[in-house]
Amino acid sequence: MLRQFHKMHGLGNDFVILDGRESPLAMTEALARHLADRREGIGCDQLILLEPSNTAELRMRIFNADGSEVESCGNASRCVVKLTGAGTIETAGGVIHGDVTGAEVEVSLIEPRFSWNEIPLAYAMPTDPVPMGWENLDRPYAVNVGNPHLVFFVEDLDDIDIEGLGPAIETDPTFPERINVNVAEVGDDGIRLKTFERGAGLTRACGTGACATAVAAIRARRLSSPVRVTMPGGTLVIAWEPGQPVTMRGDATHVFEGTIDL
Template structure:
C-alpha cells in the first residue's frame, strides 16, 4: 500500500506527516516505530497522522519514535499549519489554533494546568515546585500544556547530563503517564533549554517543552512575557499570562515529500 508523506521539522525536531483525511489509515505502534527508524525507515522524532475532525479543520494524532501515542506537540502543530493552512487543529491534548506570519508560524496551545491530577501525578504533591529530586536535579516545576512536563532550572546547563538523567525521571513511578524532562538556564529575559522527550529522547527542540519552561519561569518571576527560548535547533518566542492559553511563534520547514510502501 503506497502512501504519500511529507518530511518536515520545527527547529530540527523532525516529523513524518501522513494525511488520512480522505483515505483512512490505521497506525499501530509497530508501524510507527518502523517509519520512525532512522536506519530502516524514513526516520523522525514523531509520526504525525492527519484525520478528519468534527470540531476543527483537522485532527492531528502524534506517535513518538517508540510507537507510543501522545497528546500534543508544538513543533508539529506549526508544521501542520504551514503544510495544510489549517486554522484549528483537534488533538488529544485540546483544541489548538495557528496562522502563518511570513516565514514563521504562530500557534495557540491550551491554557496550562498545574493541579497534580491534571499532570497527572501518582498521588497529591505540590507542583510549583514539586518537592522531589533526581541526582543533581531537584524541585521541578510541573505543568501540563497539552502534555506533561517537568521543568528544572539550573545555574549551568552545560554541566547537566540531560540525556543521561532524563530516562530515570521520565519513567519515575510518580509520573504514571511518563513525563517530558526540561532543564533550563536563565539568561537575562531568555531561557536556554534542553528537553528529553518521553518516547523520543533528547531532541534538538521541543515546542511544548519551550512553552512549559517559559510558563514555569514566568510563574517563578524569573522572566517576563514574552520570553525567547533558545534550543540546539533554534529559538522560539513564547507569550503567556495567567488564565490565558500559551502562544508560541517560530519557524516550520518542509524538507521533502515522498511515497512509502506501508506493507
C-alpha cells in the same frame, strides 16, 4: 500500499506527516515505530497522522519514535499549520489554533494546567515546585500544556547530564503517563533549554517543552512575557499571561515529500 508522506521539521525536531483525511490509515505502534526508524524506515522524532475532525479543521495524532501515542506536539503543530493552512487542529491535548505569519508560524495551545491530578502525578503534592530530586536536579516545576512536563532551573545547563538522567525521571512511578524533562538556564536575554522527550529521547527542540518552561519561568517571576527560548535547534518566542492559553512562534520547514510502500 503506496502512501504519500511529507518530511518536515521545527528547529530540527523532525516529523513524518501522513494524510489520512480522504483515505483512512490504520496506524499501529509497530508501524509508527518502523516509519520513525532512521535506518529501516523514513526517520523522525514523531510520526504525525492527519484525520478528519468534528471539532476543528482537522485532527492530528502524534506517535513518538518508540510507537507510543501522545497528546500534543508544539513543533509538529506549526508544521501542520504550514503544510495544510489549517487554523484549528484537534489533538488529544486540546484544540490548537494556528496562523502563518510571514516566514514563521504562530500556534496557540491550551491554557496551562498546574494541579497534581492535571499533570498528572500519581498522588497529591505541590507542583510549584515538586518536592523531589534526581542527583543534581531537584525541585522541578510541573506544567501540563497539552502534555505533561517537568522544568528544572539550573545555574549552568552545560553541567547537567540530561541524556543520562532523563530516562530515570521520565519513567519514575510518580508520573503515571511518563513525563517530558526540561532543564533550563535563565539569562538576561531569555532561556537556554534542553529537553528529554518521553518516547523520543534528547531532541534538538521541543515546542511544548519551550512553552512549559516559559510558563514556569513567568510563574516563578524569573522572566516576564514574551520569553525567548533557545534550544540546540533554534529559538522560539513564547507568550503567556495567567488565565490565558500559551502561544508559540517560530519556524516550520518543509524538507521533502515522497511515497512509501506500507
